[in-house]
Amino acid sequence: MSCAATAGLPHVDADTPAVLVLPGSVTRAEVAGLCADVRTLLDGGGAAVVVCDVAGLGPPGLRTVDLLARLELAARRAGGRIRLRGPEPALCALLDLVGLRFQVEGQAEEREPARGVEEAVETGDPAA
Template identity: 65%
Template sequence: MSYAHPPGLPIVDAKTPAVLVPARPVTPDEAAGLCAEARALLAATGAGVVLVEVVGPGPPTLGTVDVLARLELTARRAGGRIRLREPAPGLGALLDLVGIRFEMEGQVEQREPALGVQEEVEPGEPAV
C-alpha cells in the first residue's frame, strides 16, 4: 500500500511563533483574557509556539508566575507551548524557586555533556 507524500517539507516546529505582548504588567484577574488570546493565536497562525514577552516594572511576583503557568497550560491543551522572550533574571530565579521550567529565548542553554565521552589520556599517565 502506498500513498503520496504532501508537497513541501514536513511540518516542523520551526514556524514563526505567534507573539503575545501584554500591554502592561498582567494581574491574575486578567489571566483568562490572555489565555483566550493565546488560544486564538495558536489556532489562527498554526504555530506550535506562542512567544510571550514578559514586560513589567519592578521585580516579578508570584502573580506573574501564576499567569505564565496558566498560559502554558492553555497552550498545552491547544497543542502548543509558550516560550518566554528575554525574561528578567529575577523572573528566571523565581521560576526556578517554584520549580516551573519554561523554554526561554535569548539565554544560553545549559546542557549536560554527551554520554560515553572519555577524556584523552596522555601517554604515560595512569588510566582513571
C-alpha cells in the first residue's frame, strides 16, 4: 500500500493550537522574529490560538512581561490569541501585578466552571 505525498502544510483545524516554544533568554532583537512567528502560525496554520511554552524562560522579569505583551498584540492583530503553557507561579503573579491576563493551558476560562464542579440545588429553593 502506498500513499502519495501532498504538497503544502498539513491540515490543521481551528481547534488545534499551534505551539511556539520560547527559548531560555530572548534578546530585544529576537522579539520581532517571535512576533512574526506568531503571525505566521495564526495566518498559515489555520489555528485561532498559539500556545506559548514559557517553561524555559527562566526567572520572570519586565523583559518577559514585554515579550508576552508583544506576542499577544501580534496574535490579536492576526485575529487570534496566545495561551501560556508551563508558567511559573512567579510569572503568573508578575503578570497579574501589571494587569495582563493570559489564559493558561489547563485552567478553566472565567465563564466556564472548573471540571468536575456541579451546581448544587437546595431542596427548599423554588423552581425558576
